Amino acid sequence: MTNSANSKKVAFIGLGVMGYPMAGYLQQHGHDSRVYNRTSSKAQQWVKQYGGQYGSTPAEAAQGAALVFLCVGNDDDVRSVVYGEHGVLASMQPGSVLIDHTTASAELARELAAACAEQGIGFLDAPVSGGQAGAENGVLTIMVGGESDSYAKAEPVMQAYARCCKLLGPAGAGQLAKMVNQICIAGVVQGLAEGLHFAQNAGLDAAAVIEVISQGAAQSWQMQNRYQTMLKGEYDFGFAVDWMRKDLSIALNEARKNGSHLPVTALVDQFYSEVQRMGGNRWDTSSLLARLHKS
Template sequence: MAKVAFIGLGVMGYPMAGHLASKGHEVRVYNRTAAKAEQWVAEHGGSSGATPREAAEGAELVMVCVGNDDDLRGVVLGDEGAFAGMAAGSVLVDHTTASATVARELAAAAKERGLGFLDAPVSGGQAGAVNGVLTIMVGGAAETYARAEPVIQSYARMSRLMGEVGSGQLTKMVNQICIAGVVQGLAEAVHFSQQAGLDGLAVMEVIGKGAAQSWQMDNRHKTMLSGEFDFGFAVDWMRKDLSILLEEARRNGAQLPMTALVDQFYGEVQAMGGNRWDTSSLLARLKPTK
């Protein structure tokens, strides 16, 4: 068992930290809203720190799951950041979906302090976090990953080292490119079936047993048909991720016309007031919700 700190108790981090505690690890948590950390301790045991630095003191592994690059820098760097509390030889595992640039920046800062660093964004959504079946794509040194992997497995169905620092974030970008295309295709398919006067539920159940099947179809077609979009990863978060990957594409020369178009469509959903709707709300711009 390990002494672990977990920084960031949002919809993903809260259950992820809970799995660490349930597996017997000694966990100290930090959250910007202290009441959330107190709630977690009341539910799972362990302890909380008043700052990221305090939470990280004495931890062999420090897990972080926050919102974006700036949030990440805010809890890791500075006098009260996690790095300031970590002892040489300990490892920071960043589960934030962020840029490969910030991953490399933090890895360099960690190296100067004698610390290990892994960028390890996750896929699987809130349900995957709650059920402990996340997919985790990791960038960093093999020996650093080997130390962290047994603890990461507390909430993972699949975890794999993808290459050097930054490779985890780049792999997550590939994941989001795929999701953007699949959800747009599903939205158009649902819309077409409704416009054609078909039984949308029957259509999805039939084609879902063939080559068109996807996780998105299996888990979202019923709510999409009902015009309900409150069941997962928010549009605001998806646009943040798409912004990061489109910027990376401009750097590396990748051509992503479909992804850029879907990003614009999500902008239209935001203009409709759908910032907190889930990503399947691409359907809403094709047909008004009920």
Template structure:
């Protein structure tokens, strides 16, 4: 298919590569144009100077940018993708953003004869590099059926969870669960150290039982070594948790642990750990 990809960060760069590797005709856009040129020099395709130019003539326009404002910047306005897309084309947003902006852009797209799917991802940079992301989608079933095979170019799982905004709401659930799991793992490792136990032996044992989690399997060794540069950054997690807490204020959900963990991440930031990965919650306990 003819597709565009807007945003060549640590996630978007390899996601666009997987689309190209699957044989799709890919046009890329990045705010820093030289990065788009580098991508094209490595993978082929075409680099565009504006989202509108990138979107012209494409069947699907993908995006993975920073936040709500970044997403609006690449979609609306005279240089936005919506201005360049043909009627019937689909915009698929992989940004972790608010459900509110997803619904806003879905409605605006429909007014213009376009389709919009909110499709945040889980799996981090490694998942993007290896093409094994989990994609959570919100939108119309017929539109999802059109884009799912293309999304699977860089995913191992992709599911429609409900109407517009449902993908973003599901990503919020994902981040809420991760926050609690990482804090619990941090406290467990901290306790084991204080108790004089062999942390590696303890975790290898309990990971075979009910305490097992992805975080435990993939992060305990680096946490135990005090190394926190192996994944999703604290600054990004705080952005995501802010979205979760804002949505909870709207829908009446009670998130006491999430709010507490968000404050613990603020302590990590004060320690200079803005770019440390999320497992750095242990550093707060070990100060």
């Protein structure tokens, strides 16, 4: 529990599978938390579970908050809760900080930083990695873009649900780093799927093979945490294919702007589109193996 002298009044906008437990950690660490969710019953459920309060609009939730956190779906969702008479900027005060945990575009981050600066408000783009399990266990990795003074205000509070948190540059740097994260994951998951597929077709005990090679250079988070469910064909959990395709689309669009060549990422994105056509929109990203079994 955070010492009361260090507690802050905070708001959290967006109570999805990530935001719900993240906001819960803020309240549990002694911060006076007010939440908002588009479906108000979810906000009411959160208050019943954790305490705190909920607002009927983003602006109401953000009223008087030193820090306002967002965790919604995409660029348009972010704009819908930030701007307008009911958006958080309508009630945030100078000196407060807006922290966006949504995985969105770097262009949006720079836009929001400028809009906040006009009102004397700090802004951080702070996408997270670690998935639903990381949010529920309070061990997320947070990649941050923004000014150091705003980061100094927010970082101790974000530690409530973070294992690692780092400021990487000006506004947009956090989103760019998240793109790097997703680019790396896409290639690793495809490699793991192909490796398991090959092992099975070669007549090997795939689980036994993974037990061995996971102790060497092939080891990865995906291998350690997903090979068993992949071999069982279980994908009804985890980070959804729809979300991954959204993230890869952001990365590929940014690559076209900065001249990066991402042939493997583009190919894996196509493979995920095949998984979607198989009905796997909400399957975990490890479902790339299901596509190979189908072929």
